[in-house]
Amino acid sequence: MTRIKALIEARHRLLGCNLSVAYEKPLNIVRGSMQYLYDDEGRRYLDAYNNVAHVGHCHPKVVAAGQKQMEQLNTNTRYLSDLILEYAEKLTGTLPDPLNVCFFVNSGSEANELALRLARAHTKARDLIVLEHAYHGNTTTLIDISPYKHDGPGGEGAPSWVHKAPLPATEEDAQHVASIAERLRFSLCGFIAESMPSVAGQIIFPDGYLTRVYEAVRAAGGVCIADEVQTGYGRIGTHFWAFEKYGVVPDIVVLGKPIGNGHPIGAVITTRAIADSFANGMEFFSTFGGNNVSCAIGLKVLEVVHEEKLQAHALTVGERLLTGLRALQQRHEIMSDVRGSGLFIGVELVRDGEPAGVDAARVVNQMRERGILFGTDGPHHNVLKIRPPMPFSGENAEEMLAALDSVFEEIPGRG
Numbered sequence: 001m002t003r004i005k006a007l008i009e010a011r012h013r014l015l016g017c018n019l020s021v022a023y024e025k026p027l028n029i030v031r032g033s034m035q036y037l038y039d040d041e042g043r044r045y046l047d048a049y050n051n052v053a054h055v056g057h058c059h060p061k062v063v064a065a066g067q068k069q070m071e072q073l074n075t076n077t078r079y080l081s082d083l084i085l086e087y088a089e090k091l092t093g094t095l096p097d098p099l100n101v102c103f104f105v106n107s108g109s110e111a112n113e114l115a116l117r118l119a120r121a122h123t124k125a126r127d128l129i130v131l132e133h134a135y136h137g138n139t140t141t142l143i144d145i146s147p148y149k150h151d152g153p154g155g156e157g158a159p160s161w162v163h164k165a166p167l168p169a170t171e172e173d174a175q176h177v178a179s180i181a182e183r184l185r186f187s188l189c190g191f192i193a194e195s196m197p198s199v200a201g202q203i204i205f206p207d208g209y210l211t212r213v214y215e216a217v218r219a220a221g222g223v224c225i226a227d228e229v230q231t232g233y234g235r236i237g238t239h240f241w242a243f244e245k246y247g248v249v250p251d252i253v254v255l256g257k258p259i260g261n262g263h264p265i266g267a268v269i270t271t272r273a274i275a276d277s278f279a280n281g282m283e284f285f286s287t288f289g290g291n292n293v294s295c296a297i298g299l300k301v302l303e304v305v306h307e308e309k310l311q312a313h314a315l316t317v318g319e320r321l322l323t324g325l326r327a328l329q330q331r332h333e334i335m336s337d338v339r340g341s342g343l344f345i346g347v348e349l350v351r352d353g354e355p356a357g358v359d360a361a362r363v364v365n366q367m368r369e370r371g372i373l374f375g376t377d378g379p380h381h382n383v384l385k386i387r388p389p390m391p392f393s394g395e396n397a398e399e400m401l402a403a404l405d406s407v408f409e410e411i412p413g414r415g
């Protein structure tokens with residue numbers, strides 16, 4: 001039995017069966033360095049997909065910061081510490097006023113859970129507006145607010161307090177949210193959305209959409225929650241946070257994945273008024289949230305993003321990728337749409353007017369054979385998702401475009 005087969009067998013025996021494995025030929029990745037991953041035979045893969053390793057897999061400065069703090073102390077928020085304050089100060093420094101108060105947890109899911117608690121405490125209401133195909137996390141409540149899950153295989157639909165609005169195609173589609181908000185005037189807790197819906201297929205909102213949505217939600221007494229778990233920290237190139245692209249300021253911002261560069265950190269940042277509504281006498285405590293090691297790592301990740309000017313880099317490399325992808329689009333009809341900002345890019349595949357999920361899977365597997373790692377997303381799994389670690393370079397972009405061109409040449413029945 002090959003090593004890969006043995007690992008798959010052991011996985012089935014020892015782990016829950018609803019874990020998925022990427023690629024037809026699964027990879028046993030044993031090492032990572034910046035934008036590269038290495039398998040057990042020493043083959044190098046260009047990672048065009050993992051947004052968690054934001055400043056690069058095993059970035060040496062982040063690793064050193066974690067190691068150093070681990071040798072010194074790792075305890076919880078019930079002790080005073082400079083580190084958590086420095087981290088909170090630097091983090092809130094990246095956000096507009098009045099987003100000044102931080103809570104630290106251990107994952108994007110925990111952060112969204114906490115965001116909901118904050119919103120409910122502030123509004124004393126429960127109904128929530130979400131967007132179709134959205135994903136916000138893996139807990140019971142978050143499955144309830146994630147149509148991507150509760151409307152998918154094994155899902156049981158939305159509970160009565162969750163109200164779904166369609167993904168917008170034009171600014172006018174804000175009307176869908178506005179009419180739900182109006183109907184829920186006395187029971188609306190808020191609206192939650194990724195600032196660029198990623199799980200729904202790397203979507204950018206039409207200009208003016210979010211402004212109108214936020215106005216309508218606030219007019220009905222709700223708060224606006226921006227899930228920046230995938231889109232934050234300069235990834236979109238033009239702005240540090242994706243909501244900034246639309247000129248809005250949320251009431252609650254949810255952070256996860258990239259902020260710990262692989263170390264489990266989640267954070268919620270909100271206004272003093274909302275944080276005070278939440279301080280109702282019940283202690284908020286997370287055993288690991290805001291621990292010294294997490295803060296040392298989180299702080300270093302943020303420093304590296306600034307020091308290495310990764311936002312500007314994402315803009316330059318992203319433009320090069322988008323231009324190259326649009327050139328490929330002229331030659332490969334299946335590429336029905338190329339969209340994105342910075343290093344947050346989607347390529348939608350459509351064949352004969354239908355979402356080409358099978359082709360997308362084929363492309364991803366063939367790119368893997370060529371040593372480049374992609375993923376897919378969107379309701380029909382037909383959107384190639386390009387969202388690499390931020391050190392992804394211009395040369396990497398050229399390499400990826402050339403490989404993609406040859407893969408599209410080879411897919412059967414192309415046209």
Ligand SMILES: Cc1ncc(COP(=O)(O)O)c(C=O)c1O
Nearest residue numbers: 107108109135136137229230256
């Ligand atoms: C937009 C979004 N929000 C929240 C989460 C949940 O984060 P975690 O898996 O860290 O709990 C995810 C994870 O994929 C996500 O994509």
